[in-house]
Amino acid sequence: MNRQAGKTETQQNVKKLLELTRPDDTLLVLMYGSPDPDAMASAMALREILLRKKGLSRWTFAATEPFRRQQNREMAQAMRLGIRLLNQVNLSDYRLIALVDAQPSFFSALPVISQPDFVFDHHPRRGEWQAQLADIRPQYGSLSTIMTEYLQCAGIRISRNLHTALLYGIKTDTDNFDRQTIAEDIRAYTYHSKNANLRLIRRMELNQTPISYLQYFDRAYHAMKHYRGRRVGFLGRVESPDVCVQVADFYLHLIGTSYVVVAGIVNEKLIMVLRSDGYRQDCGALAQGVCSLAGQGGGHRSAARIEIPLDVLSVQLKGNLSQQSIEFFLDQCLKKSQRTEEKK
Numbered sequence: 001m002n003r004q005a006g007k008t009e010t011q012q013n014v015k016k017l018l019e020l021t022r023p024d025d026t027l028l029v030l031m032y033g034s035p036d037p038d039a040m041a042s043a044m045a046l047r048e049i050l051l052r053k054k055g056l057s058r059w060t061f062a063a064t065e066p067f068r069r070q071q072n073r074e075m076a077q078a079m080r081l082g083i084r085l086l087n088q089v090n091l092s093d094y095r096l097i098a099l100v101d102a103q104p105s106f107f108s109a110l111p112v113i114s115q116p117d118f119v120f121d122h123h124p125r126r127g128e129w130q131a132q133l134a135d136i137r138p139q140y141g142s143l144s145t146i147m148t149e150y151l152q153c154a155g156i157r158i159s160r161n162l163h164t165a166l167l168y169g170i171k172t173d174t175d176n177f178d179r180q181t182i183a184e185d186i187r188a189y190t191y192h193s194k195n196a197n198l199r200l201i202r203r204m205e206l207n208q209t210p211i212s213y214l215q216y217f218d219r220a221y222h223a224m225k226h227y228r229g230r231r232v233g234f235l236g237r238v239e240s241p242d243v244c245v246q247v248a249d250f251y252l253h254l255i256g257t258s259y260v261v262v263a264g265i266v267n268e269k270l271i272m273v274l275r276s277d278g279y280r281q282d283c284g285a286l287a288q289g290v291c292s293l294a295g296q297g298g299g300h301r302s303a304a305r306i307e308i309p310l311d312v313l314s315v316q317l318k319g320n321l322s323q324q325s326i327e328f329f330l331d332q333c334l335k336k337s338q339r340t341e342e343k344k
């Protein structure tokens with residue numbers, strides 16, 4: 001994207017954002033799934049803009065799932081965010097509803113979220129939906145970068161906590177710039193690094209893996225199949241989707257590995273986490289291919305996620321949800337998706 005064009009777009013959107021917000025308005029900022037640093041930092045930035053420019057009589061951060069990762073919980077505590085679960089929030093208490101790092105189509109089971117006021121995301125647009133203000137920029141590595149531009153265009157003085165949150169959001173969503181990144185991400189990172197609390201970020205980055213997860217690394221060691229740089233493993237029932245994320249991230253670092261798929265069953269869903277080196281394989285394209293067969297999901301070239309309800313999977317596998325049957329399903333889905341991608 002041309003830098004000047006991006007700046008003009010942001011300026012126009014900031015103007016519209018403030019026009020749509022009344023003085024002392026009420027705002028619900030909603031995140032999908034378990035809150036991650038990029039979503040939390042973006043929520044903080046949006047609140048700061050509206051709080052400073054228009055005033056808010058009431059605001060709440062909410063998510064559809066509780067925290068799964070320790071470092072994300074620690075970030076929320078350090079920033080005093082007080083994030084609530086959506087089922088504990090009365091939507092009618094808020095005139096404005098904003099989605100950050102998410103889109104209405106993600107909330108298929110919640111039709112009340114079908115027409116939010118604001119939508120900010122850096123993932124490809126998915127599904128048909130409407131919002132008064134929608135800013136979707138999939139070329140960006142993180143939403144925190146986009147919200148940095150909003151803060152700058154709005155002339156907001158950024159606190160140290162917000163600098164820290166936005167820097168951490170950029171670091172995590174770009175995987176320290178190993179994933180898709182553009183110049184704007186690097187500029188935003190440099191801008192925040194001068195004022196962020198780097199010691200706090202270091203502490204959060206070190207505290208990642210609960211002791212209970214060690215059993216899944218052992219399970220993966222025995223379950224992982226390796227073929228021509230591809231590693232695929234089904235871990236059975238796991239305590240959190242983050243188990244699959246951490247195992248996949250670990251296996252991607254093994255010599256001779258180009259991409260990894262780790263799956264597990266959580267809350268009556270099969271969760272598939274895809275990771276790649278971003279060179280030979282496009283995880284986002286693979287995920288879209290699998291989702292055309294069953295489930296929903298998506299992602300970027302080097303990282304993606306798929307969710308398939310077990311009742312849908314059971315139909316696909318004719319009621320056989322054994323380890324062997326699911327492993328065969330994973331292998332066939334990925335092969336079909338890969339062949340479809342190669343034909344494009």
